[in-house]
Amino acid sequence: MSAQPSAESADAAHFDVVVVGAGFAGMYMLHRLRGLGLSARVYEQGSGVGGTWYWNRYPGARCDVESMQYSYSFSEELQHEWNWSERYAPQPEILQYANHVADRFGLRRDIQFDTRVERAAFDERRNLWQVATSDGKAVTARFVVLATGCLSNARKPDIRGLDRFKGPVYHTGHWPHHPVDFTGLRVGVIGTGSSGIQSVPVIAEQAKHVTVFQRTAQFSIPARNAKLTDEERSWFRANYPEIRRFAREEAKNGIYTELPDRGALDDGDNERRAKYEARWQHGGLTFMSVYNNLALDQAANDTAADFVRDKIVEIVRDPATAKLLTPGSYPIGTKRICIDTDYFATFNRPNVTLVDIKADPIEEVTATAVRSGGNEHELDALVLATGFDAMTGSVAKIDIRGRDGQTLNQKWAEGPRTYLGLMSAGFPNLFVITGPGSPSVLSNMIVSIEQHVDWISDCLVYMRDNAVAAIEAEEDAESKWVAHVNEVASATLYPQADSWYMGANIPGKPRIFMPYIGGVGPYRQICNDVAARGYEGFAMT
Numbered sequence: 093m094s095a096q097p098s099a100e101s102a103d104a105a106h107f108d109v110v111v112v113g114a115g116f117a118g119m120y121m122l123h124r125l126r127g128l129g130l131s132a133r134v135y136e137q138g139s140g141v142g143g144t145w146y147w148n149r150y151p152g153a154r155c156d157v158e159s160m161q162y163s164y165s166f167s168e169e170l171q172h173e174w175n176w177s178e179r180y181a182p183q184p185e186i187l188q189y190a191n192h193v194a195d196r197f198g199l200r201r202d203i204q205f206d207t208r209v210e211r212a213a214f215d216e217r218r219n220l221w222q223v224a225t226s227d228g229k230a231v232t233a234r235f236v237v238l239a240t241g242c243l244s245n246a247r248k249p250d251i252r253g254l255d256r257f258k259g260p261v262y263h264t265g266h267w268p269h270h271p272v273d274f275t276g277l278r279v280g281v282i283g284t285g286s287s288g289i290q291s292v293p294v295i296a297e298q299a300k301h302v303t304v305f306q307r308t309a310q311f312s313i314p315a316r317n318a319k320l321t322d323e324e325r326s327w328f329r330a331n332y333p334e335i336r337r338f339a340r341e342e343a344k345n346g347i348y349t350e351l352p353d354r355g356a357l358d359d360g361d362n363e364r365r366a367k368y369e370a371r372w373q374h375g376g377l378t379f380m381s382v383y384n385n386l387a388l389d390q391a392a393n394d395t396a397a398d399f400v401r402d403k404i405v406e407i408v409r410d411p412a413t414a415k416l417l418t419p420g421s422y423p424i425g426t427k428r429i430c431i432d433t434d435y436f437a438t439f440n441r442p443n444v445t446l447v448d449i450k451a452d453p454i455e456e457v458t459a460t461a462v463r464s465g466g467n468e469h470e471l472d473a474l475v476l477a478t479g480f481d482a483m484t485g486s487v488a489k490i491d492i493r494g495r496d497g498q499t500l501n502q503k504w505a506e507g508p509r510t511y512l513g514l515m516s517a518g519f520p521n522l523f524v525i526t527g528p529g530s531p532s533v534l535s536n537m538i539v540s541i542e543q544h545v546d547w548i549s550d551c552l553v554y555m556r557d558n559a560v561a562a563i564e565a566e567e568d569a570e571s572k573w574v575a576h577v578n579e580v581a582s583a584t585l586y587p588q589a590d591s592w593y594m595g596a597n598i599p600g601k602p603r604i605f606m607p608y609i610g611g612v613g614p615y616r617q618i619c620n621d622v623a624a625r626g627y628e629g630f631a632m633t
């Protein structure tokens with residue numbers, strides 16, 4: 093492996109590693125590769141770094157993991173010099189942080205922006221990946237790392253007539269780079285997941301009227317966002333060693349928080365309610381960590397779900413609207429829980445209407461309206477908060493061919509198959525960062541990204557030191573891992589929900605729980621043990 097790109101032929105550059113994507117995963121991967129003296133080229137379809145934070149610029153977009161924890165830990169200097177302004181950083185600030193990291197570590201010179209990787213084919217004879225990009229060029233690389241993100245393939249719904257709508261149509265995951273002004277406009281928002289729930293209150297403050305089209309009511313917990321004080325930042329900095337260690341090793345989801353020591357039914361009604369109330373007042377994702385069995389036991393889950401349902405009824409003044417906003421068809425937390433600022437209270441505004449498209453599905457979009465249940469909802473602008481083809485969608489867009497010309501899409505036709513979420517048998521020297529079969533979206537993404545990047549980096553060093561040309565997941569190890577991922581998921585309530593975790597939001601997508609729910613600590617230990625045993629379950633040649 094070389095330190096500099098070398099010309100394999102006159103027209104094809106060669107790199108040790110091609111990385112796809114310059115979000116948080118791709119940026120850190122590049123930084124580590126540089127540190128190892130490897131040559132790398134990152135391809136990024138956007139015009140800048142930041143991945144999800146580059147694309148999702150919708151009003152109200154912010155992270156639902158607290159900013160002091162949703163940040164890289166790999167550089168002591170970085171984590172001490174950057175000042176987060178709020179408990180939950182808004183999208184522009186996270187993007188600024190990504191740009192700061194790119195500048196600080198001089199990453200841009202190895203990133204080619206505005207370029208998609210279209211094809212990657214493994215040349216078995218030479219143990220090389222041939223990579224073709226949207227600029228019509230081709231390069232070769234020993235390794236390809238997919239840092240394509242779990243929620244990066246925005247999904248436009250198949251609604252009849254959508255293309256006929258005369259006004260602007262925005263997808264939250266592809267928001268324009270210029271400010272969008274909704275002043276005086278009648279705006280329709282389709283979708284009430286995290287993106288819809290964050291954007292509706294902000295759009296409602298500006299627009300003349302907002303019509304929210306809801307298919308499934310969502311559980312949402314108040315964020316209680318606030319400015320961070322110097323004292324709070326100092327506390328985090330002083331305690332970072334323990335906070336980061338805990339997030340990596342002990343927390344199930346990569347977030348430093350108090351761990352529950354009992355189940356919901358171990359407390360009496362009053363005590364339980366007081367605990368939920370305290371977490372509701374505290375705000376944020378830790379609501380689901382009040383008890384240790386909320387994801388496992390229906391009766392325990394019901395207590396948390398009922399608490400939130402009661403809150404919705406308390407907040408929303410119109411009983412019919414409150415009833416519609418009250419989720420009932422799935423256990424709380426089994427669709428990704430939302431974190432909001434004034435979402436439910438927004439329905440008390442005179443300029444906000446809720447339309448139940450479960451009862452009255454959208455029939456079509458006309459030039460000026462959305463029609464459902466025979467009613468025409470006249471609109472000037474439309475916001476699609478309809479989510480993503482999650483976890484596999486961005487990988488599937490690339491034509492990836494492994495051994496014997498098999499495509500990854502063929503191999504994953506019945507659902508993604510990976511060993512540890514890191515590699516797929518038949519695709520040597522191809523790594524996925526936070527791939528399906530790893531904790532990924534069930535965790536603080538940056539914790540999981542850093543773990544994968546470090547594991548891959550160590551693996552590359554091992555290969556260099558041991559003169560190994562290719563690494564590949566073994567079929568048997570992969571099958572066992574896939575079975576384990578499914579087994580752990582089926583012991584929980586998660587498979588009950590029609591969620592994007594299950595691929596249920598994409599018509600025709602196999603219904604499989606894609607992330608690994610065993611927790612980031614145990615998962616890290618498994619990955620470390622595999623490496624310590626000479627990369628057990630991987631064939632090295």
Ligand code: N01
Nearest residue numbers: 154155156249283284285286287288307308428477478479
């Ligand atoms: O997407 P979603 P999202 N007709 O898939 C509805 C992360 N994230 O962009 O539930 C009508 O959750 C769909 O209805 P249903 C976070 O992990 C994080 O909001 O399928 N409606 C649903 O209401 C999150 O979970 C942050 O019945 C249609 C909505 O659209 C993930 O990204 C912020 C429809 C889609 O919800 C995805 O969130 C934002 C159709 N054809 C996102 N198709 C933070 O960090 C879909 N829907 C805070």
